[in-house]
Amino acid sequence: MILVTGATGTVGGEVLRLLSARGARVRAMTREPARLRLSEGAPIEGVRADFDHVDSLHRAIAGVDSVFLLTMPGPGGSVAERDRAMIGAARAGGVRKVVKLSAIGGNADDADDLPSPRHRAGEQALAASGLTWSALRPSAFASNTLSWAAAIRAGEPVPNLTGEGAQGVIDPRDVAAVAVEALLTDEHDGAAHTLTGPELLSVPDQVAQLATELRRAITTVDVPAPAVRRQLVSAGFDPSVADSAVDGYQLIRDGGNTVVTDDVERILGRPARTFRAWARDHRTAFVAGEGHP
Known part of the structure; x- marks a missing residue:
């Protein structure tokens, strides 16, 4: 069990x-x-x-x-x-x-x-x-971009909290597949795996790929750290949690998470899914008048 x-x-x-x-x-x-x-x-x-x-x-x-x-x-x-x-x-x-x-x-x-x-x-x-x-x-989940869906459906700019900072954005389905291998076999006992997608992507990179997939223009708006903190505290987060989140966003903005590994491919025997593939499979979440996946 x-x-x-x-x-x-x-x-x-x-x-x-x-x-x-x-x-x-x-x-x-x-x-x-x-x-x-x-x-x-x-x-x-x-x-x-x-x-x-x-x-x-x-x-x-x-x-x-x-x-x-x-x-x-x-x-x-x-x-x-x-x-x-x-x-x-x-x-x-x-x-x-x-x-x-x-x-x-x-x-x-x-x-x-x-x-x-x-x-x-x-x-x-x-x-x-x-x-x-x-x-x-x-690393960062591709599905985190679902938080942009309402803005995209409304024709509003996507808030960019991390500037040009790039990350090895990963499809959460790949994370789950690796977890299943670790649960069902003994090959990963005592091991830690750093799981990323196949390429480094910033928020503008992801927005550009979404725009291509959706065949529409999408813009971004930079949100500075003080504004992010105010929004989090206003939403009910403890100030210490807000500070930690802001520090994390700033680290990414400064290039502190530019990591790509081959762990997914090595474990699953196939390449990690791309963000473009994830976006294609979840495009309806970003389109006004269409149901969510």
Whole structure:
């Protein structure tokens, strides 16, 4: 039995689909089981659990051999706190393996100026847990551009928070495919993989590719750091979280995440998907009057 956390999200949902297609027994963890989209006959069961309620985690991992661990910060706890909670429950419940979705720059050996140090404590706890483990460190998701969809449909400019800073933008479907390999085989035990797409892209690069795919003009507008921080705080984010986000955007703007690896191709035996391919498959999300994918 494999427990998938973040089961209603972009990566977690694809992990569920791929595991099910390969005949694995899968349990989907979510706070809202009604949101699960399960194919008829799929060997998947849902379980209601919350990282911030340890008793629910113990119920979720009962009889589980492996866990796909995807955590996000929230009002109830940080990524590190939620990672530690699941790792503790996994150890107590006899789980054998945990595959953690981290982020590029999330490892303990990276310097403080890399994009995502918030995953370090979780990676450290996992490595020290005695469990079999793998860590996946993806770069920026292609699906992050869905946040531009409303602006594009309205004919408004896309907000650019990172200037000309380029990243190895990755299709989240590739991240899920790598996670499945780590869960179903022992080839990636004790390993950390940095997952990127095949090319470095800035926000203007991505906008240009979207414009070509949609056959329409799309513009961008630069959003300076102080304005980004004000918007985040106004949206209800803790000021410390807003500051961390702004620091990350500035790092990318300054060229601090220009990383491309061949890990996806090496693991999956095929090239990583391009951003253009992702945009083509999700174009309806950006077109007024058409349904979302």
